[in-house]
Amino acid sequence: MPLWLELTIRVGGVVVAFLTLPLIVGQAEHKVMAHMQGRLGPMYAGAFHGWAQLIADGVKFVQKEDVTPRAADRPVFQLAPLVALVPYLLVLLVIPLGPDDLVGQALDIGLFFALAVVGVGVVAVLMSGWASANKYSLLGGLRAAAQLLGYELPLVLAAASVAMAAGTLSLSGIVETWEPWWLLWQAPALGVFFIAGVAEIRRPPFDLPLARSELGFGDRTQYTGLRDAVFPLAAYVGIVVIAALTTVLFLGGWQGPFGDDYLGWLWTLVKVFAVSFVIIWLRVSYPRLREDQLQRLCWLVLVPVALAQLVLTAAVKIAM
């Protein structure tokens, strides 16, 4: 296969994943939340159980007026949604779907790349929060920055533990060396990574920066139209990214009960959707954390657990 064709197929595949997976997760959120709350959720768009609801939402957003507040810092305000979305798209590039190079772009340090790029998303929150020239937006942006700065540390430490265990920073390499008993050995890191990941994408119960009831919608308050639609889209891609990273790092990625070689992609997708389901479940189950509870959880629980896990990983690694 010529290089350009391979490249086109790979990038095309990632773009397709980028366009479909978040919508599936978003639709699942609508339906799962509704059923957990004894409702039906969207039922009309697309006739069958409202499957086209998010597409209809998208059409609605496109038709709306794109307003930039007069007092806002125009270029920064308009650029922020893009900065929020692009990092997640880049992360999807390096997440392996199956064995034998079934990945957008295999990187030797894929794990590092993913964490670095996810971290850039903070800049977008600060940009949108500040440039809106709105005190609720600014408060939301500051809350988000304080939260993301704190939670990045346990996220990276937990990921470092599994990288130590596998002896590689390549995401495919980590899945290859993964064995089922790691579920037990890396269980604390799994918990820390998952919680910190949910906080990193600001999903409930860590949605203090958005806090609809006290801040309007945090840093998104002033956005309208298509730009406003980009933020929830980025949030859904964020769910997919965190679920996929959890899957690849801690749940064995494409390793399944049988047929890893040809069914690997299916196992990965099943695990990604299972983890996404749990993230949605959390939103329905837990109330929002207060700022002090948020920081306490991060610095007094997650960071020490992650550090202890690092020691445990090193000890087991040396003993073996």
Place this chain on the structure above:
Amino acid sequence: MTAADVLLLGLGAVAVGSGLLVVTTKHLVRAGLYLVVCLGAVAGLYLVLTAELVAWVQVLIYVGAVVVLLLFAVMLTRAPIGASDDLDRPGWPALLVGGGAGLGLAALLIDAFRWTKVDLPEAGTAERLGTEIFRSWVLPFEVLSVLLLAALVGAIIVSRPDIGTAGKGADR
């Protein structure tokens, strides 16, 4: 000129240009955002030079943490939208020091290398970097960690003035 040359020149121009904007713009927060662009371009330079780990460390630490902390602090204290006209700190000492250091380094490097061609070393993978740091460069690495520890302790002392005074009161 190869593709790598073009990329190096382009990224270098972006880095220098955005760096200039950082110090010349009157918009406080935008200066921080230009810094993101500048550091990102430097990370791109590392990538072109095949030092991929250093490049992504640059993004993770500088863009993801240092600049964000800086922006956070600026927004927390004073961050008007639009130009701040009261930034009256004289620019010439910084110009002197910065320009002098930049020109001096440039002259030194140009004089040292002229047109000699330097082959790219092996790619800066995580593995190679790890072996180098933990074999040849262990001592500087450990000394640096002591420096960081001192900075941490210093930060705690500065942010909590009650520590020192309470101790003194009890001693005397």
